Amino acid sequence: MLRIENLQKNFGAVKALRDASLKLEKGEIRALLGANGSGKSTLVKVLSGLNRKDGGRIFLNETDIQISSPAVSKKYGIAMAYQDLSLIPELSLEENLVLGSEPGTSWGSLRKNQIREYAEKMIEVLGIQAAPDTQVKEMDLSNQGLAEVAKAMYTKPQILILDEITASMHHDQVERLFTYLKREREKGMSILYVSHRFEEVYAFCETATILRGGISVKEVCLKETAPDRLVYYMTGEETKRESPDTPLCADEERKLLLQVENLTVGRQVKKVSLRLREGEIIGIAGLQGQGQSEFLRALYGVCAYQGGRILLAGEEMKIRSPKDAVKRGIGFISGDREKEEIFPVRNVAENLLIVEHAMKSLFSYHPASKCRKAALDIMDRLQIVASGTQAQADSLSGGNQQKLVVGRWLSRSPRLLLLDDPTKGVDVAARGEINRLFQEMTSSGTAIIYSSSDNDELLEIAQKIYVFYEGEIVKELTGQELNGESLARAMLGVTEEVPGDE
Incomplete structure (x- = not known):
């Protein structure tokens, strides 16, 4: 149906695609896999008409086609749901779902009943938690992601491309989405799925094409290919199974750093209490919207809290802003790079040093040579791939952008680091590198609260997991309870064994 041969795309001196075939x-349902910077997003943007190819050929039903714009791509029956979302925040959900393909009458007016009918259908099918007239900016990221898919499906495409669309979704939402899309596949629709979540890739896809350095290096049948081999094809390196260099010390040997007592944040967080020791990593788990993000942001001074106490090293704190938090040695990293972390039109050095500069006097002098050296040191330590310290941040791959966010906290050595899905949309290799950095930071005493939508990631990195359900901590998992089954139960609010489950 679709065949790509020797696709090439250059951005100045950077060869994003060298020889990509598919x-x-x-x-x-085929997965498109590769490390960050391998060319996946560039390839799908060529198919969607956002980027024009510089070489190679694209065949649709054995016809050589030229895709020069999104409108032409749509004409060929190709639709794409974007990781960065193509929704307009100020428009309603139903307006966004038909944006660019609005049904109209011969008199030029919109068929509002038809638009409402489609919106209500997709809300029910995908479980979107919003009314048709809800403004998109009032919806959380997971529901915006579902709306992005619903928008792509409005044109009834022959080929649907999903670019990291599940990165902000939780397991129940992903399962429902996959069930719907598999039904559409049975009607003849083809799906190209870009994701870093191997669990989803194996659950949803049958085959995979793997890119490395802009070149297609392998096509595999997923039933016959182990995850370790996928990592090898993506990176060119065998998977290393290493334990942390620094052994974890017993709780009683660590000093108590953070005490949270009965913290209440609006209606989202209800009397949450927890304790954290120096050098410890604790996880926060829960389905989407159970209060995890609001809890972390209250500790960082972004969300106001209405009750409870926060004590750092035994001293009660009133944190009214992120600047208050940073002064007390608290850092914060979000997985939502575009909205909360990256300054896309600023360069690499500015992004890496923003915290340092923000905490100094307004009239402080920052010598260019010193800034460049500091930025280069961090780039080298984190192995950030960029053309230099002056490269614009949005020219970097997603994984390297996230390393910029991590890098800005390295020089400050925070006492407490708050992580809200910090590796969302990052490939498996970069995720491992970033999490190793977090573990290195704990060896110097930094304590970490780690929230993630990926249960396996939490089980790998956390020594204890607090499970949020409807704004409360319903379970504390430690020791032998740190397993997938116990975690999944608690996330659904089931905190005791159910008779007959054995």
Whole structure:
């Protein structure tokens, strides 16, 4: 059905695609895999008409086609749900779902009943938690992601491309989405799925094409390929199974750093209490919207809290702003790079040193040579791939952008680091590198609260997991309880064994 041969795309001196090839049959669900910077997003943007190819050929049903714009891509029956979302925040959900393909009458007016009917159908099918007339900016990221898919499906495409669309979704939402899309596949639709979540790739896809350095290096049948081999094809390196260099010390040997007592944040967080020791990593788990993000942001001074106490090293704190938090040695990293972390049109050095500069006097002098050296040191330590310290941040791959966010906290050595899904949308290799950095930081005493939408990631890195359900901590998992089954139960509010489950 779709065949790509020797695709090439350059951005100045950077060769994003060198020799990319891919086949997608009718009714096939194929994964497109690769490390950050491998060319995945560039390839799908060529197919969607956002980027024009510099070489190679694209065939649709054996016809050589030229995709020069999103409108032309849509004409060929290709639709794409974007990781960065193509929704307009100020418009309603139903307006966004038909944006660019609005049904109209011969008199030029919109068929509002038809628009409302489609919106209500997709809300029910995908479980979107919003009314048709809800402004998109009032919806959380997970529901915006579902709306992005619903928008792509409005044109009834032959080929649907999903670019990291599940990065902000939780397991229940992903399962419902996959069930819907598999039904559409049975009707003949083909799907190209870009994701870093191997669990989803194996659950949803049958085959995979793997890119490395802008080149297609392998096509595999997923049933016959182990995850370790996928990592090898993506990176060119065998998977290393290493334990942390610094052994974890017993709780009683660590000093108590943070005490949270009965913290209440609006209606989202209800009398939450927890304790954290120096050098410890604790996890926060829960389905989407159970209060995890609001809890972390209250500790960082972004969300006001209405009750409870926060004590750092035994001293009660009133944190009214992020600047208050940073002064007390608290750092924060969000996985929502575009909205909360990266300054896209600023350069690499500015992004890496923003915290340092923000905490100094307004009239402080920052010598260019000193800033460049500091930025280069961090780039070298984190192995950030960029053309230099002056490269614009949005020219970097997603994984390297997230390393910029991590890098800005390295020089400050925070006492407490708050992480809200920090590796969202980052490939497996970069995720491992970033999490190793977090573990290194704990060896110097930094304590970490780690919230993640990926249960396996939490189980790998956390020594204790607090599970949020409807704004409360319903379970504290330690020791042998740190397993997938116990975690999944607690996330659904089931905190005791159910008779007959054995």
